[in-house]
Amino acid sequence: MRAWYSIAALPIALLAMPASAQERGDFTLQGRVNLRCVFLLPSAAISLGELARGGSGASAGKLDTSRVNGQTRELLGFCNSAASEMTVEAQPLVNVTAQNAPPGGFDRRVDYVATATVDDVDATDQSADAGAGPGQNVGRFIGRVAVTLSDASTPNSGILVAGAYQGQVLVTLNPLP
Amino acid sequence: MKKFVLTAVAAGSAFIATSAPAQTVSGDVTITGSVAPKCLVVTGGTPNGTNFAGTIPLGELAQASGILRTGLTADFNTGGGLLNFQVVCTSARPTVTVDANPIVAATAAASAGYANTIHYNAAVTFDESPGPAETVQNDSLINAAATSLQLANRLATGATNIHIAGSNFRTPNATDVLVADPVYTGHLLITIAPTS
Numbered sequence: 001m002r003a004w005y006s007i008a009a010l011p012i013a014l015l016a017m018p019a020s021a022q023e024r025g026d027f028t029l030q031g032r033v034n035l036r037c038v039f040l041l042p043s044a045a046i047s048l049g050e051l052a053r054g055g056s057g058a059s060a061g062k063l064d065t066s067r068v069n070g071q072t073r074e075l076l077g078f079c080n081s082a083a084s085e086m087t088v089e090a091q092p093l094v095n096v097t098a099q100n101a102p103p104g105g106f107d108r109r110v111d112y113v114a115t116a117t118v119d120d121v122d123a124t125d126q127s128a129d130a131g132a133g134p135g136q137n138v139g140r141f142i143g144r145v146a147v148t149l150s151d152a153s154t155p156n157s158g159i160l161v162a163g164a165y166q167g168q169v170l171v172t173l174n175p176l177p
Numbered sequence: 178m179k180k181f182v183l184t185a186v187a188a189g190s191a192f193i194a195t196s197a198p199a200q201t202v203s204g205d206v207t208i209t210g211s212v213a214p215k216c217l218v219v220t221g222g223t224p225n226g227t228n229f230a231g232t233i234p235l236g237e238l239a240q241a242s243g244i245l246r247t248g249l250t251a252d253f254n255t256g257g258g259l260l261n262f263q264v265v266c267t268s269a270r271p272t273v274t275v276d277a278n279p280i281v282a283a284t285a286a287a288s289a290g291y292a293n294t295i296h297y298n299a300a301v302t303f304d305e306s307p308g309p310a311e312t313v314q315n316d317s318l319i320n321a322a323a324t325s326l327q328l329a330n331r332l333a334t335g336a337t338n339i340h341i342a343g344s345n346f347r348t349p350n351a352t353d354v355l356v357a358d359p360v361y362t363g364h365l366l367i368t369i370a371p372t373s
Contacts, residue, residue, distance in 0.1 A: 167207075
């Protein structure tokens with residue numbers, strides 16, 4: 001019980017200080033903004049339509065590159081870090097309805113280069129290469145992430161097998177410390 | 178007052194404890210396209226979209242006695258006519274049709290013992306990938322209708338893949354004398370249709 005009295009005595013003594021002495025309370029507010037990148041518009045779709053050339057001659061039935069090259073769509077996002085890395089992974093257009101390996105002279109895959117652009121910084125990837133392309137520092141930004149397709153080709157310059165084709169471009173934003 | 182200060186500091190400590198790691202995000206652009214089932218002319222004759230054509234000149238058809246001359250089969254198959262074509266199809270196992278129509282003169286056969294019609298058998302071979310090739314036959318006399326076949330595989334690519342041969346050229350009667358006419362014309366119709 002005596003020990004209890006000793007502890008309680010300290011705050012009582014502080015309150016007993018003369019009224020004329022100034023008191024100052026220090027109210028420290030602390031917070032932080034985490035490193036982050038956000039896609040405000042995270043997805044888009046590109047419908048290329050008929051991929052094979054019509055008509056006649058040596059190019060008949062083969063890839064019409066004009067269907068792919070120059071196609072562009074925009075995502076929206078931001079990064080709040082001065083060092084923010086953007087990478088692109090282009091995944092090939094593959095025939096999803098005729099999945100068997102085609103015979104000689106035919107193709108069921110379309111490769112291309114995907115380029116994602118933020119301000120003047122481009123990150124690219126070739127779909128023929130597995131995985132994502134090299135990362136590029138886009139810094140602090142807010143706004144458009146433009147995705148453009150180019151350099152379309154098929155592995156054998158062959159006749160495209162009839163069917164539905166589907167591919168994907170994945171854009172990753174990664175804030176760096 | 179003191180109590181208030183202590184409370185504020187405690188709240189600040191709580192803010193610091195809620196920090197989260199940096200956040201990586203992904204955007205996704207989906208790309209879709211299609212290739213329709215279709216057959217297209219690559220080489221042979223005058224490629225024009227979905228048509229190909231050629232002419233096989235047989236020259237004089239009658240021998241000195243007025244009946245059909247011999248050697249038409251050899252002339253048809255090696256006489257310099259256009260016999261090989263290349264068509265590509267984007268779909269598997271196209272259906273092909275062959276219809277041989279007789280070689281006919283506009284001038285009517287005057288009477289018994291004369292003829293203005295020459296019949297023949299057409300054999301059209303389709304190279305496939307993978308092989309083997311398949312041959313569709315149609316005789317202009319025997320087969321009133323066209324002969325159709327769904328190929329076992331895709332049409333081969335990279336070279337001519339349709340080859341035409343003719344044989345058994347004949348008049349209705351072997352002793353028929355051919356009527357004179359500057360133009361005898363026959364048609365061999367070949368159709369390649371994609372499988373949808």
